[in-house]
Amino acid sequence: MLRTDITVAIRDAVMYELAEVGYGRLSIEAVARRAGVGKTAIYRRWSNKLEMVLEIVSDVAGRSVPLPDTGSFAGDLQLIMMIVSRALQHRIASQIIPDLMAEAARNPQIADTLQTALRTHQQAVGEKLVGQAVARGELPAGTDPDVAVDLILGPLYWRLAVSRSKPDPAYLEKLMTAVTAALKSAGD
Amino acid sequence: MLRTDITVAIRDAVMYELAEVGYGRLSIEAVARRAGVGKTAIYRRWSNKLEMVLEIVSDVAGRSVPLPDTGSFAGDLQLIMMIVSRALQHRIASQIIPDLMAEAARNPQIADTLQTALRTHQQAVGEKLVGQAVARGELPAGTDPDVAVDLILGPLYWRLAVSRSKPDPAYLEKLMTAVTAALKSAGD
């Protein structure tokens, strides 16, 4: 049986290495070195770099985000924005995510994995968030969950992952009111 | 004197290679191969990969985007969204941009170059757009240009560069009305 502690060490090393040099430059040797492990131990578990990264990343990404249910749209929205902004400020995640997104533009397998891992959750969260708000009468009936998700995640991602500015709480508040106003108008 | 046609061939090859394999895996040899050029010709112009890429990319990115001035906020907004969505659907650009953004998280020099090239324009466009709209009374006086830019670019970037969905004109319209509503509420 494969030793669990070794597997964990490899997984950690892959995440670390992925953050440091990116998928493109990630080498099995470097992973083995960092994990304090022989290359053999890695090849015993996965047969290539792609397979290894996909398995590890999709496992991490698959850990489900709790669906929002605070009782009000404002509360749900705030919760989601907190979770997302926290995640995007995480040192490792904030480097791995854009890297894999860029790589996904070239590698269909990575694209699929990311779609499955992220998009599914994203959609579920969006539908629940909007559905609840509509049921409560906080949003008009025609509200499009996809647009809502884009409006919420887009600016956050842009600011935190692309512009890379500081986590300004006043900004988050402005963004929240803006997004709320945007969605309330969707039925017009 | 260095031959201009050779320089052009190299620049094209770099952009192409950058789109195909990304900065991480970009090799001088591959660039030379694709450009139909000796490595010598490249090293005669730049001293390493980073310098070469920075010079070429910042040159391309520096080409100024026209400031919007259609006479109405709705018109300006639509123009910007058209320009951005067109740019993000460009085959080469849509692969290079996310890739360099990811790389920027690791390489301060790339980050600086990108900031300078993109952010400056972005800010200018945002300030002009919002300023004009406020002057016309189309937006409340307190409107934050930074938030406005994030609200416009964020969702577009998310959808086109991250989610990679099709260019849906109905979506663009929905997004436009949503963004307009969001910004009009900013003074509340």
Place this chain on the structure above:
DNA sequence: CCAGGACGTTACGGTTGCGTTCCGCCCTTT
């Protein structure tokens, strides 16, 4: 107590890329 398995280590041949050097060609300048 012993067999088997997972491990780290070392080594292997092969590939790729680096940055440099030298060559001979060709075009321009003088």
Place this chain on the structure above:
DNA sequence: AAAGGGCGGAACGCAACCGTAACGTCCTGG
């Protein structure tokens, strides 16, 4: 006609990885 500079091409030594193989060690189960 001669000189010089930019060029492509080939080769260099060096380093990093690849994926595989052959050790010897340690731990576990029977």
